[in-house]
Amino acid sequence: MAVATAAPPQAIAGVSPSHEREIETEFPSIAAVAPGRILGGLMNCLPVGTGIVKLSYLIFGLPLAPLGVIGYLQLKVTGQRYTVTNRSVSVRGAMTGAVVKQVALKDVASVDVDVLGGQEFFRAGDVVLRNAGGDEILRCAGVPQPERFKHVIVEARDARMQSDEALAAINKRR
Numbered sequence: 001m002a003v004a005t006a007a008p009p010q011a012i013a014g015v016s017p018s019h020e021r022e023i024e025t026e027f028p029s030i031a032a033v034a035p036g037r038i039l040g041g042l043m044n045c046l047p048v049g050t051g052i053v054k055l056s057y058l059i060f061g062l063p064l065a066p067l068g069v070i071g072y073l074q075l076k077v078t079g080q081r082y083t084v085t086n087r088s089v090s091v092r093g094a095m096t097g098a099v100v101k102q103v104a105l106k107d108v109a110s111v112d113v114d115v116l117g118g119q120e121f122f123r124a125g126d127v128v129l130r131n132a133g134g135d136e137i138l139r140c141a142g143v144p145q146p147e148r149f150k151h152v153i154v155e156a157r158d159a160r161m162q163s164d165e166a167l168a169a170i171n172k173r174r
Contacts, residue, residue: 023084024152027094029124030071032079032142037118039064039071044121082127082140082149084156089129089138103138105157106164107131113146114139127153 030036042064046056079094090102109132115125125146129138143149 020085020087023086023156024149025081025083026140026143026149027081028075028079028140028142029122029144030068030075030142031116031119031122031124032075033071035067036071036122036142037116039068040118040121044118082143084149084152086156086160089140089153089156091138091140101138103129105153105160107137108153108157110134111150111153111157113150115146129153 031040042060043056044054046054046059048055050058076094080091080100081094081097083090083092086105088102088104089108091100092098093100108129110130112128112130113125114128119125119142122142122144124142124144127140127143127146127149128136129140131137140149
């Protein structure tokens with residue numbers, strides 16, 4: 001009977017040890033700003049429905065639609081976007097791409113989702129990155145499908161950590 005031995009750590013495919021690669025970019029929804037959350041709160045304020053449609057959708061939907069469109073367009077021009085790379089999570093200008101704030105993946109100890117009032121209508125939430133001390137180091141506001149985006153960040157962080165460990169083991173062999 002053959003005895004299985006633990007294989008030495010291997011570098012992770014797709015994680016470059018020398019180059020930063022973009023994994024995903026996410027644009028915030030209108031739920032990232034207070035006026036958008038107010039609109040979301042109004043749209044969910046009357047839970048009574050007529051079949052599959054809430055009464056608040058019927059009453060407020062059409063009158064509030066132009067405000068939603070204006071807010072959406074303004075965010076696309078003057079707002080921000082969130083980018084996850086194989087090394088960091090950054091907040092960048094929506095149009096310029098200039099880095100506003102950046103956090104290295106190695107500094108992220110935990111990732112939480114915080115759904116503020118009014119964001120649930122948009123199926124959005126804030127993705128909060130915390131350091132080992134539990135302090136908030138970055139907040140990505142109004143991210144659509146925040147649990148999925150959280151998963152992307154956690155997977156990128158874990159891959160980065162495993163890759164660094166594997167590269168350190170390989171370099172010790174030399």
